Amino acid sequence: MSETAFTTAHDSCLIAAQLLAAHGVRDVVFSPGSRNAPLIVAIARSGKLRTSVVIDERSAAFTALGMAVRSQRPVAVVCTSGTALLNYAPAVGEAFYRRVPLIVVSADRPTEWIDQDDSQTLWQQNALAPYVKRSCDIQARCESEAERWFADRVINDCLLEAVNGRIGPVHINIRLDAPLNRLAPADRLKPRVVEMTLPNVELPTAEARRLGKELASPRRVMIVAGFHCPDSRLNRALCRLAELPNVVVLTESVANLHGEKFISRIDSTLCRLSEEEREELRPDVVLTLGGALVSRMIKAWIRTMPGEVEHWHVDISHTTVDCFRHLTRRIEMQPAVFMRQLASAMQPHREASNYAAKWHAVRERALAIHKTKVEAAPWSDLKAFAEIFAGMPAGIDLQLSNGTPVRYAQLMDCRKLHTCECNRGVSGIDGSASTAVGASAVATDRITLLITGDMSMQYDVAALSSTLLSARLKIIVIENGGGGIFRFIEATRNLDELDTYLAAETRLPLPQLCDGYGLRYFEASDAATLRETLPAFFAEAERPALLSVKTSGELSAEILRNYFT
Numbered sequence: 001m002s003e004t005a006f007t008t009a010h011d012s013c014l015i016a017a018q019l020l021a022a023h024g025v026r027d028v029v030f031s032p033g034s035r036n037a038p039l040i041v042a043i044a045r046s047g048k049l050r051t052s053v054v055i056d057e058r059s060a061a062f063t064a065l066g067m068a069v070r071s072q073r074p075v076a077v078v079c080t081s082g083t084a085l086l087n088y089a090p091a092v093g094e095a096f097y098r099r100v101p102l103i104v105v106s107a108d109r110p111t112e113w114i115d116q117d118d119s120q121t122l123w124q125q126n127a128l129a130p131y132v133k134r135s136c137d138i139q140a141r142c143e144s145e146a147e148r149w150f151a152d153r154v155i156n157d158c159l160l161e162a163v164n165g166r167i168g169p170v171h172i173n174i175r176l177d178a179p180l181n182r183l184a185p186a187d188r189l190k191p192r193v194v195e196m197t198l199p200n201v202e203l204p205t206a207e208a209r210r211l212g213k214e215l216a217s218p219r220r221v222m223i224v225a226g227f228h229c230p231d232s233r234l235n236r237a238l239c240r241l242a243e244l245p246n247v248v249v250l251t252e253s254v255a256n257l258h259g260e261k262f263i264s265r266i267d268s269t270l271c272r273l274s275e276e277e278r279e280e281l282r283p284d285v286v287l288t289l290g291g292a293l294v295s296r297m298i299k300a301w302i303r304t305m306p307g308e309v310e311h312w313h314v315d316i317s318h319t320t321v322d323c324f325r326h327l328t329r330r331i332e333m334q335p336a337v338f339m340r341q342l343a344s345a346m347q348p349h350r351e352a353s354n355y356a357a358k359w360h361a362v363r364e365r366a367l368a369i370h371k372t373k374v375e376a377a378p379w380s381d382l383k384a385f386a387e388i389f390a391g392m393p394a395g396i397d398l399q400l401s402n403g404t405p406v407r408y409a410q411l412m413d414c415r416k417l418h419t420c421e422c423n424r425g426v427s428g429i430d431g432s433a434s435t436a437v438g439a440s441a442v443a444t445d446r447i448t449l450l451i452t453g454d455m456s457m458q459y460d461v462a463a464l465s466s467t468l469l470s471a472r473l474k475i476i477v478i479e480n481g482g483g484g485i486f487r488f489i490e491a492t493r494n495l496d497e498l499d500t501y502l503a504a505e506t507r508l509p510l511p512q513l514c515d516g517y518g519l520r521y522f523e524a525s526d527a528a529t530l531r532e533t534l535p536a537f538f539a540e541a542e543r544p545a546l547l548s549v550k551t552s553g554e555l556s557a558e559i560l561r562n563y564f565t
Contacts, residue, residue, distance in 0.1 A: 004185050004186075004187075005045070005185070005186040005187070006045075006183040006184065006185060006186060007041055007042055007045045007046075007183065007184070007185075007186040008038040008039075008041040008042045008045075008182065008183065008184070009038075009182035009183055009184035010038040010042070010142070010176055010180075010182070011142045011143065011147075011148055011151070011189060012138050012142040012148075012151045012174050012176075013038040013039045013041070013042040013043075013174065013176070014042050014186075014188075014189065014191075015142075015148065015151050015152055015155060015189070015191045016039065016042065016043075016105060016151075016155055016172060016174060017039070017042035017043045017046045017048075017049070018046065018048075018190070018191050019152070019155050019156060019159060019191055019193065020043070020049060020076055020103065020105075020159070021046060021048035021049055022191075022193040023074065023156075023159040023160070023163070023193070024073055024074055024163065025049065025073070025074050025075065025076050025103060025159075026049065026050055026071070026073055026075075027049070027050045027051075027052070027064070027067050027071070027073075027075045027076070027441075027442065028043050028049050028050070028051050028052075028075070028076045028077070028078060029051075029052050029053075029054055029060045029061075029063055029064045029067070029075070029076070029077045029078070029438075030043075030051060030052070030053050030054075030060075030077075030078050031053070031054060031055060031056070031057045031060045031077075031078070031079045031080065031084060032053065032055060032080070033079065033080020033081070033084060033107065034080065034180060035080045035081040035082075035107040035108070035109065035120065035176060035180065036078055036079060036080040036081070036106075036107035036176075037180050037181065038107075038176055038180055038182075039078050039105060039107055039174065039176075040078065041183075043078065045186065049076075052441070052467070052468055053467065054434075054466055054468075055462075055465075056087070056462040057077075057079050057084045057085075057087035057088055058087040058088070058090060058091070058430070058431065058434075058462075059431070059434040059460065059462040059463055059466070060077055060079070060088075060434075061077050061087070061088040061090070061091030061092065061102070061104075061431075061434075062090070062091045062094075062423075062430075062431030062432075062434035062435045062438065062460070062463075063434045063435070063437050063438035063441070063463075063466065063468065064076070064077045064091070064102055064438060065091045065094060065095055065098075065100055065102055065423075065431070065434075065435055065438060066399075066434065066435035066436060066437060066438025066439035066440075066441075066442075067438040067439065067441060067442045068095075068100045068101055068102055068438075069098070069100055069229070069421060069435075069439060070397065070419075070421075070438070070439040070442050070443050071442045072229065073101075074101035074102070074103050074159070074162050074163055075101075075102060075103065075438075076102075076103035076104075076105055077102065077103070077104055077105065078105045078106075078107075079104075079105075079106050079107065080106075080107050080120070081106070081107050081108050081109050081120045081121065081124065082119075082120030082121065082122060083120075083122070084106070085104075085106045085124050085127055085128070085173075086127060088104055088106075088128065089127075089128060089131070090426075090428060090430050090431060091431055092104060092128050092131045092132060092169050092171075093131045093425070093426050094423050094425045094426050094428065094431070095131075095168060095169040095425070096131040096132065096133075096168050096169055096425065097291070097292070097425030097426050098227070098291060098423065098424065098425030098426075099166060099167045099168055099291070099425075100167070100168070100169065100425075101162040101163050101167050101168065101169065101170075102162075102168075102169035102170075103158075103159065103162060103169070103170060103172070104128065104132070104169060104170065104171040104172065105172045105174065106124055106171070106172070106173050106174070107174055107175075107176055108124045108125070108137075108173050108174065108175045108176070109121045109140075109175065109176075110139075110140040110175050110176075110177045111139065111140070111175065124173050125137040125173050127171075128169075128171050131169065132168070132169045132170050132171045133161045133162065133165075133166070133168045133169065133170055134157060134158045134161040134162075134170045134171075135158070135170065135171040135172070135173065136154035136155065136157070136158055136171075136172055136173065137173045137175070138150070138151050138154065138155075138172070138173065138174045138175060139175050140175040140176055140177040141177070148189065148191075152191045152192055153194075154172075155172055155191075156192070156193070156194040157194075158170040158171070158172050160194065160196050164196055164198065165316060166316045166317060166318050168318075200337075201333055201334070201337065202333075202337055202341060203333070203338070203341050208341040208342065208344070208345045209345045211342060211345065212342055212344075212345025212346040212348075212349065213345070213349060215247075215285060215342070215346060215349075216246070216346060216349030216351065217244075217245060217246035217349060217350070217351040217352065217353040217355075218246065218351065218353055219246060219284045219285060220246055220281075220282070220283045220284045220285070220353075220355045221244075221246055221247045221248070221283060221284070221285050221287065221355075222247075222248050222250065222283035222285070222286045222287070223238065223241065223247065223248070223249045223250065223286075223287045223288075223289070223339075224250045224251075224266075224286060224287070224288050224289075224293070224298060225238070225249070225250070225251045225252065225255040225257050225288075225289050225290045226252060226254075226255060226288065226289070226290035226291045226292055226293045226294075226424075227252065227254040227255060227290050227291040227292065227294075227421075227422070227424045227425075228254075228255045228256055228257065228289065228290035228291070228335075229256060229419075230256040230257075230419055231256075231257075231335075231336050233336040233337075233340065234257065234289075234335055234336035234339055235257050235258065235259065236340075237336060237339035237340040237342070237343045238251075238257060238259060238262070238339055238343075239259040239260075239261070240343035240347075241339065241342065241343045241346065242259055242261040242262060242356070243261065244346060244349075244350065244356065245350065245351075245352065245353040245354065245355065245356050245357065246351075246353035246355045246356065247346075247355075247356060248263060248283075248355065248356050248359040249261065249262045249263065250262070250263045250264075250266050250298065251263070251264050251266075252266060252290075252293060252294050252295060252410060253294075253400075253406070253409045253410050253412070253414045253420045254294065254400070254406070254409075254420050254421060254422050254424060255290055256419055256420060256421075258414075258415050261356070261360065263359060263363050264413075264414065264415070265363075265366065265367075265370070265410065265411055265412075265413075266295045266297065266298050266410065267295050267296075267297045267298075267407075267410055267411065267564070268366045268367075268369075268370050268410075268411050269359075269362055269363050269366040270295075270297045270298060270301060271297065271366075271564040271565075272362060272365055272366040272369060273362060277358075277362065278301070280358065281355070281358060281359060281362070282305055282309070283309065284308075284309065284310065285309070285310045285311075285312065286302060286309065286310070286311045286312070286324065286326070287311075287312045287313075287314060288311065288312070288313050288314065288323075288324075289313075289314045289315055289335040289339070290315070290335070291424055291425060292323075292424050292425065292427065293323070294406055294407065294410055294422075294424065295410065299323065299324065302324040302326065303324055303325050303326075305326070307326070309326050310326065310328040310329070311324050311326040311327045311328055311329075312327075312328065312329040312330075312331055313327060313329070313330055313331065314331045314333065314335045314338050314339070315331075315332075315333075315334075315335060316332055316333070316334065317330065317332065370411065373562075373563050374386045377559050377563075378555065378559070379525075379526050379527055379551065379552075380551055380552065380555050380556040380559040380560075381404060381408060381478060381480060381551050381556035381559070381560065382408065382411075382556065382559050382560055382563060383527055383559075384478065384524075384527075384530060384549050384551055385408040385409070385411070385412060385451075386412070387527055387530045387531055387534070388451065388476060388530070388534070388549075389409075389412040389413065389414075391530075391531065391534035391535070391538075392416075392449060392534070392538065393447065393538055394416040394417075395416070395417075395418045395446060396417060396418060396446055396447040396448070396449050397417070397418050397419045397421070397439060397440075397443050397446055397447070397448045397449070398414070398417050398419065398420045398421065398449050398451070399421055399422070399432065399435060399436035399439060399448060399449065399450040399451070400420070400421070400422040400432070400450075400451055400452075401422070401423075401429060401432035401433075401450070401451070401452035401453055401456040401457075402422065402423060402424070402427045402428060402429050402432065402456065403429055403453050403455070403456060403485040404453060404478070404485050404488065404556075404560075405422075405451045405452060405453060405456075405478065406422045406424070407485075408560075409422075409451070411563070418446055421435075421439070423435055429453070429455060429456040429459055430456075430459050430460060431460055432450065432452050432456050432460060433450060433452060433456070433457060433460040433461075433463035433464070433475070434460055434462070434463040434466070436448055436450035436463070436473065436475070437463050437466050437468050437469060437473065438468070440468070440469075440470065440472050440473040441468040441470075443472070444472065446472065447472055447473075447474060447538065448472055448473050448474070449474045449475075449476065450473070450474070450475045450476070451476045451478070452475065452476070452477055452478070453477070453478050453480070453482070453485075454477055454478065454479045454480065454481070454482050454506045454508050455482040455506055457475075457477045457508060457510075458482075458506050458507075458508045461508075461513065464513055464514075464517045464519065465517055469517075469518075469519070469544045470544060471540060471541050471542055471543055471544060471545075472544075473544045473545075474537065474538060474540075474544070474545050474546075474547070475519075475544070475545070475546040475547070476546075476547045476549060477508075477510060477546065477547070477548050477549065478549050478551060479506075479508070479510075479548050479549065479550045479551070480550075480551045480552065480553035480556055481503060481505060481506070481552075481553035481554075482503055482504060482505060482506040482553070486498060486502040486503045487503055487553055487554060487556075487557035488557045488560050488561065493557065503553060510546060510548050511523075511548075514546050518543055518544075519543060519544045519545060519546045520540050520542075520543050520544070520545045520546070521545075521546055521548070522536070522537045522545060522546065522547040522548070523547070523548045523549075523550070524547065524548070524549050524550070525549075525550040525551075530549060533547065534547075
């Protein structure tokens, strides 16, 4: 007779563990605690979920975010009671605006002990309310059939909400009373799994044809793609649209969309337009898809266009997104489906137009100027990024921190990458290293490369202590004195307070950190050394590797400003 398996006696935790697995969660990131011990026991003993431990809750949440983005699955983070939950907020905010199904599961104290000077207690329910699609609060006593039914229902509801409609994070708050170490047979209950069936949403054929005719030549159509996960269906549809003579497709590096006729370096191209060309190439209709744009130039240009410019936004949105201040139509559909239908509807309309051809001519001119600028540039961030992109292997996953790294990547050729990603939902510098660690942990067949600034790396140095680090993870830190973006943008570059407060000197002992955490350390401070170092850096197969690239912040900002003139 087989021995009975035991798990936590807290039914709410057992229900949560089983429903996480039933709703497609494969990875769970724990942070240690005592109040969440029943949750840890239920999940760890279920045998259905991969678990990892990250002590710092802020780092843990970003690690889970990276896992979810790269795996395209919901990932859960589990914390104890008190301020632990509040440390999840930056990653949850990013997940909301980046549309990532992050499942936050927090342990809590019984309601009667809140505000009673008991340790690790604060009001946790709805603590993340602005940034989650759904939240639920499960009381400590989950013993009767009605109480178990309630827990089952609301957890099902949250997990369905995370992955349907506009995808995003949810929060499950579970109150637990003492004793926390009670055990009971694991097979004592089996929760009900609620499934959701949704219809395929397509435009009626007549409506698709009407919109296709509305966008036909001689109307000038511009499609702009912000951050997006790789999508082969969407890529094919946009390639078909880019074949039309009156359509131009502009894509950012983090859009993960590639086509021979795409304008993939938006800022490099826009800065080469003359005033006459700006008027001549002004679109009649702009279609946007994906998330927030990195390019300030495209936003500033379209926002200042005359009022007759139309803007159609294609996506499943939680609100009216009018970034260009010209919005005329919301199309609440998956971009891949709408663009496929639009491409088919527009095929019969191929009246003569030189709109796309003129854009392609500007693109070729811009590429030639880019090459000349990079070749002539002295050692600087621009030179370093050019060398890094030339020397990186094909097929890697690139992670970028915010600030200057994602902006430099916008100027480079990203076609040989497997993916290019950045936390552009909120565009914070916090958590970029932890996000890369999480992505690397699930992308086990590829190199994950993080390019980050020294300020961003210092902000998330806890990521280096993660047990999830492996030889697949490579980190390049641009050490330019910190705050390179503040030396470049007009809002801050001329302030007297720049060096003292904004681009404050960082204290980041990378060689010692690498020695302490077991990373192999590389260093380069000129183009020749970087070129020679990159092959060994990418070839390191025994442990994670970190490459410090030392540049001048002041000179790099000047070179970047000159690049756009």
